[in-house]
Amino acid sequence: MTDQEIMHLYFARDEQAITETQTKYGTYCLAISLGILGNQQDAEECVSDMLLKVWNSIPPENPTSLKAYVATITRRLSINRYHSIRAAKRNRWMEVALEELSDCIALPEEAASELPELLNEFLGGLKPTDRRLFVRRYWYAMMPAELAEKEGLTVNAVTVRLYKTRNKLRIFLEKRGYHI
Numbered sequence: 001m002t003d004q005e006i007m008h009l010y011f012a013r014d015e016q017a018i019t020e021t022q023t024k025y026g027t028y029c030l031a032i033s034l035g036i037l038g039n040q041q042d043a044e045e046c047v048s049d050m051l052l053k054v055w056n057s058i059p060p061e062n063p064t065s066l067k068a069y070v071a072t073i074t075r076r077l078s079i080n081r082y083h084s085i086r087a088a089k090r091n092r093w094m095e096v097a098l099e100e101l102s103d104c105i106a107l108p109e110e111a112a113s114e115l116p117e118l119l120n121e122f123l124g125g126l127k128p129t130d131r132r133l134f135v136r137r138y139w140y141a142m143m144p145a146e147l148a149e150k151e152g153l154t155v156n157a158v159t160v161r162l163y164k165t166r167n168k169l170r171i172f173l174e175k176r177g178y179h180i
Contacts, residue, residue, distance in 0.1 A: 003066040010058040017058075018051050025067060029074040035140040036078040037085070046081055050074045075139070122172050126165065133158060134165050 001020045009017035029050055033043035050073045063069035123131050129151060136142045136150070144162070148155045 006066060007058065007062070010055070011062075018055055021054060021066070021070060022047075022051060025070045028067070029070055032071055032074050032140060033078040035142055036075065036082055042081055042085070043078070046074060046077045049077050053077070118173065118176060122169055125172075126168075130161055130165050133161055137162055 001024065003024075006017055006020045006024065009020060026047060029047045030043055033046040034040065037043050037046070050070060053073050054070060061069075123134065126134065133147055133151065136147055137144070142150075144155050144158045147153075148158045151158065153161075
């Protein structure tokens with residue numbers, strides 16, 4: 001079923017929309033959540049929460065990309081759950097990934113709305129391998145060992161490339177007037 005057909009079901013308030021969204025994007029969203037949380041049960045709960053949130057938000061929302069919409073909601077729900085888990089001190093890998101970025105993306109709150117556009121511009125200027133490593137590490141929260149395996153690199157090469165990319169990001173943001 002196409003995204004447009006699924007959207008039509010949401011707007012018709014047909015509960016089949018939930019089933020179709022689960023069928024088409026459930027595995028994708030589970031992978032996102034699992035990368036952040038590292039726990040199958042928590043990830044499955046986030047995907048279920050995402051389906052409810054999508055049902056409650058469409059309409060009035062009318063996303064141009066259903067895939068991006070469900071991925072963003074899944075990621076936000078997973079990060080929120082991660083923070084509640086972190087308070088209970090159950091996970092560390094997502095915290096490490098966020099700490100790595102804190103040196104270059106600690107923008108003032110008024111600049112936060114510009115961050116997605118700035119990141120897209122920055123990522124567009126990277127070599128494909130560096131872009132994949134950056135997105136997989138900081139969006140999907142993949143571990144350096146997993147990245148190394150996927151890219152055919154050593155773990156050391158991955159960590160060095162990520163370090164250099166973070167430094168490039170910091171310099172990029174400073175050139176745009178954001179001093180960290």
